Amino acid sequence: MTTPTPTPYGTPDSPRVAVRGEARLEVDPEIARIGITVNARGTDRKAALQDLTRRNAAVLDLVKSYGEAVEKLETGAFVITPQLTHKGRGERIRAYHGRVHVTATLTDFTALGELATRLADLELTTVQGPWWALRPDSPAHRDARQQAVREAVQRAREYAAALGARLVALLELADEGAENLARPAPPGLGSMRSRGHGGAMEAAEAPPLDLEPQRQTVYAHVNARFTMSPPQL
Structure with a gap:
């Protein structure tokens, strides 16, 4: 006896309905990241390294002084590059240029503006x-997925009701993913370079920046297939 192969579109007695559920939420951000680059340059390699080490330590100490407001502090790239002279023959080194890149993740947005100003x-x-x-584990992602599922069920019910039918069973629920697709935030602080040595302005501390958190957009999409009772045509 041959088993009948199920059709992808159901049967007249058990029609299928396929729908797409979508959700879009606007929520407040949970974290903010800032990138910090420390530079040093000098004609002596050892002196340049010492300056870079000292300045990097000052950055790390300042960030760590904010305690629990800083969720994560990571050192990325460290580079020391000899710069050659453009004139003459041979490999004559004119100066050494070093830099260290650090990323800080903060959860306290009140402290963020002050820290950014002091770092700059x-x-x-x-x-x-x-x-x-x-x-990544924000409850906003879960909320968006659940809302997308509810919309898929509601849409399928409306289609069935339009035919004088009702939903009978769920056949498939395909998760297309729910992720944060917020528009890339333009650097709210721009690129702030610190002052050099000397100058009367260095004695006065710059006021903290007033930063407004950018709301995040969370999307979720699901595909669902249901069977429904025979329609009343």
Whole structure:
């Protein structure tokens, strides 16, 4: 006896309905990241390394002084590059240029503006950001997925009701993913370079930046297939 092969579109007695559920939520960010680059340059390699080490330590100490406001502090790239002279023959080194890149992740947005301003006020230090984001396990992702499923069920019910039928069973629920697709945030702080040595302005501390967190957009999409009772045509 041959088993009948199920048709992808159901049967007149058990029609199928396929729908797509979507959700789009606007939520406040949970974290903010700033990038910090420390620079040093000198004609002596050892002196350049010492300056870079000292300035990097000052950055790390300042960030760590904010305690629980800083969720994560990571050192990325370290580079020391000899710069050759453009004139003459041979490999004559004109100077050494070094830099260290550090990324800080903060959860306290009140402290963010103050920290960014103080970092930018350090010697030969560049600050970029902030970049607002949600955590990968943010409840907002779960909420968006659940809302997408509810919309798929509601849409399928409306289609069935339009035919004088009702939903009978769920056949398939395909998750297309729910992820944070927020528009890339333009660097809210721009690129702030610190001042050099000397100058009367260094005695006065710059006021903290007033930063407004950028709301994040969370999307979710699901495909669902149901069977429904025979329609009343």
